[in-house]
Amino acid sequence: MDTFYIVTLASTALVLIAAFSSLLAERFGAPLLLLFLLIGLVAGVDGLGIDFSNNSAAYMLGSIALAIILFDSGYGTSMQSFKQASFPALTLATFGVLLTAVLFGVAARFLLDFSWLEGLLLGSIVASTDAAAVFFLLRTGGISIRDRVRSTLEVESGTNDPMAIFLTAALVGIMANNQGLDDIGLDLLILFAKQIGGGLLLGLGGGVLIVQIIRRVPVERGLAPIFVLALALLVFAYTSAIGGSGFLAVYVAGIYAGNKKLQARTSIVRFQEGMTWLAQIIMFLVLGLLATPSQFPQIALPAIALAIFLVFIARPIAVWLCLLPFDYTQRETGFVAWVGLRGAVSILLAILPILGNLENGQLYFNTTFIVVMVSLAIQGWTVKPIARRLGQIVPPQIGAIDKLELDLPGTANHELLAYRVVADSPVLRGERIPRWARPSLVIRDGISMRYQYAGRLRENDQVYLFIAPGYSRLLDRLFASKVAVSENDNEFFGTFTIAPTRTGEELDAAYGPGLLSKAEKSMTIAELMEQRLGGKLDYADRVKIGRIVLIVRQTDEHGNATMIGVSLEPVAPATRLPLFLNLREIIHAIREYTRKRRK
Known part of the structure; x- marks a missing residue:
């Protein structure tokens, strides 16, 4: 019993220290999740001496915490945002993860003297962005990002874990059994279909179950949030037990339930917010305790080099190739590429090689831990300045409100x-x-x-x-209080306005000709923007057409655009390199080059 009380005392003290560290993070702008991780390191075996080395327990605790975070993330995602960003985000969550894993694996092959299979395994471990880190920065980081870009990042981070988990688990199994990819190619495809298909179907069914139970069963108001969370974890556990992706299922269930009218919704949201904070703290603390910093110097230089390669090369290339068919501007693609934070998910996956008794199991874990810390430090500390530099921060529509x-x-x-x-x-x-x-x-x-x-x-x-x-x-x-008008608002929204009911033909005549297709000329400007964006317009949405940019400047109480801003200034690229051009811009550049050559 004395041991139990001491463990409880130490655990509670660590959680309280992590909670109080949020004040420090707010004051100095430090990435809060990185602080949680560092507190775990300081309290661990090479710091205050807490010896925690149970990899299985850490993986289980981390998985449950991640399921809670993903359900809350899905619960706070509107269906409109999901529809608007679903195709590009799901492309990033599948092909983007695979491309990142391959590129990172090539670098790991040479920097760590790994085999190709070992390099691909390490690449798969760090290939997915971390839902906890991304959602924390975008929702509680004190910045307002354009809805389309924010939705893309949120949906990507909520849905890319299954791909990384599938790749990591499959490669660990192959290496543990000394198999080759050729031997189990068909089995891998079946496993992938089972993971994704099971996650989607059971997640949707779980969302329906949650909604129907809360609506039909006379649950005490104080118990409603507990019912919802318990049902969400039931969906996660059942889907995982039968071979589906429990993380995808719990995220899908959250999206479905969060977009339905439920009793005690306010209580549910507040309870989940508190549980998500607690889950983040526990997950990062436990993973910090699990690490052994005294082993880091041996692989620090190649691990830091790999982290820099991931942030500045692998992630941007994968994002650009995945978003190439979609109408994202260079600045939008650049910001999506930058907000690719690695976090607890990667560290959790790095435990699998240890549990699989692979030869370099601890090396995978230590390298991943350093990559995550560098990612959180570089990207987490600079998200707001980069967002401001790339013009992704939306001027406030209204002031403070209580x-x-x-x-x-x-x-x-x-x-x-x-x-x-x-x-x-x-x-x-x-x-x-x-x-x-x-x-x-x-x-x-x-x-x-x-x-x-x-x-x-x-x-x-x-x-x-x-x-x-x-x-x-x-x-x-x-x-709401009166909002302060920034000097940059005119630059953001354009120098003058036009009515959204004006036709595309008028726009083409004024700023063309040749900007729009025949079908687009017959649309209104609002319809044209919706067609280009692939969903309903929202405040501050932007569409680049040739050398002009159309921006939603005002919306009514129903969310319909009432005023469109026009910027005649060419949008400065995210980089001098033609790395983030989308397909439409590449075709336009080729046409311009051909036209000049003919002249």
Whole structure:
């Protein structure tokens, strides 16, 4: 019992230290997940002396934590974002992982004196981006990235783990049994189809199961979040047990459940947010404890060289080739290439060669650990400056807002929102609340009063309103503070505006001719942008057409574009090299070159 209490004390202390380190990370801009990893290293066998070497336990704990993170990631992904980014993101999650593994494997073959198979195994281990790191940076990192780019990165990080796990597990099995790729080629294809197909089908079925149980079973409000999380882990465990990809299944289940109207949704979201934080802390701490830093100097130089190769060569080439058919600008492709952080997933996969008793098992783990730390340090520390440099940070549409969503009992078809009236908000300046919103209560200086008798709203008033689901965006604008207009906003949104109902033919006549095809000329500008982007328009979406850029400058409460900005300045490329050109731009450049040669 004394040992149990000591272990509990040490574990709790580490979690608290990791939680408090978020204040340090916010102050100095350090990558928080890297801090969690370093705390585990400091507390480990070469630091404070905690000797944790149970690889199986670390893998199991890490897998459960990752399943929790992936479910929450899927739960917070809107169906619109998923549809908009699904094809490019899934291309990155499959072919991108394979290309990265091959390129990295070639470099590992020469830098570590590995065989080709050993190099490909190490490449497979580090080939996938880390969902925890990517979602943390994009959702809680204090930056607002364009929806299309953010969705691409989120969906990629949520769906690329199955490919990396499949490649790693297959190669470990081949090497452990001294087999060749030729001997089990068909078996690999069957295994891959079972992993991906099982993950998709059981994930969708699991999402339906979660929604139906929460809707039909009279669950106590406080138990609803626990039911949802337990069902998600059930989907993960069952899918994995029958040979499917549990990580893909739990992510798909999260997307389905998160896009359905559920009771106690606010409680579910808050509970999952806390559980995701705890899962991230535990996962990175455990993996940090598992490492032995005294072994790192032996392979530090080649491992750092491999990390730099991954960040600056392998990842950018794989991203460019995968996004080539899609209309991503050079800057967008460049940013996607940069946000390819490696994290806990790679370290978890590096445990598999040790569990498979491979000859260089510990070497894979140590090399991967160094690659992850370098990736988190370089990319995690520079995401915001790179996003600003490449023009991916969206100017805020509204200022600060203080809002609370409250759950209603039963199946009421309304939402209850509580707003605090902040300085410089439109409602404080006399803007009227729309008729479809039903203000019910105002709390002023601790005193409750009916809205009808409160008179003109004052700063710091708490206002409670009932609204129909999906209509909160306009109210957010009424209760938000005045946003500061940046000098760069005109550069971001263009020098002047046009109506989205104008035709493509007018656009082609003004800035062409030859910019648009015959079919595109018959579309409105809004339809043209939607066709190019492959989904509904969102605030700050951009489409480059020839030498002009069309930008969504304003949207209404339903999300429809009401104003389009036009930038006549050519968009500066992400690099001087023609590395990130998309297919349309390559064809346009060839035509321009041919036309000049003829002249």
